[in-house]
Amino acid sequence: MNSILAAAALLLVPAYLSPAAETSAPLTSTEQIQQIIAHQLDSWNRNDAAAWASDYSTLATFINVRGDVVKGREAIEKIHAFIFQGPYKGTRLSASIDTIEYPAPHVAIADITSEVSGFATLPPGLTPTEPGIFRTRLKYILVEEAGTWRIAAAQNTAVSPTRMDVK
Structure with missing residues (x-):
């Protein structure tokens, strides 16, 4: 009986090891967040306000570099459609992720x-x-x-051309 089970197991092993049977591991939270940020860059560089806003929750809040508070995904899309047709039309956005931290389950803070x-x-x-x-x-x-x-929330702060000398 043991030899029959061993033979059956040997017949099944190749099926588990074949490339067709392999599945890719799900993305980690950090990888998913990195994908969101990459999507944001791509959306900006295509001046696609709908794609940009799609990464926000329905009730998200966005504070832009001027300090304007924008509430809701639809309003975030609207303001980006405006700037993509105006002052930021044809601009290029690049970014680096400084940190991604997880202060609580299902919550992340990304500094970019x-x-x-x-x-x-x-x-x-x-x-x-x-x-x-x-x-x-x-x-x-x-x-x-x-x-x-x-x-769920975004705050964008302009970096001044001059530094404050703190001692």
Whole structure:
């Protein structure tokens, strides 16, 4: 009997080891959040406000670099449609993820440094961080619901061209 079970097991092993039977592991939370940020960059660089806003939760809050508070995914899409047709039309966005932390289950905080280039002028009250570059520090609060991460809140802060000398 044992030899029959052993033979049956040997027949089944190749099925488990074959490439067709392999499945890719699900993405980690960090990988999913990295994908969201990559999607944000791609959406910006295509000036696609609907795609940009799709990463936000329905009731998300977005505070832009001017301090305007925008509530709800639809309003976030609307303001980005406006800037993509106006001051940021044709600009390029690049970013680096500084940190992703998990302060509680299903909650993440992502700190991002972003750079916008290719602008002719910036909106009133904003100054380039250096010639041709507008740098910001972006903070995302993300929430996972049913296995999907969404941006629940975002704060975008302009980086000043001058540093404060703190001693």
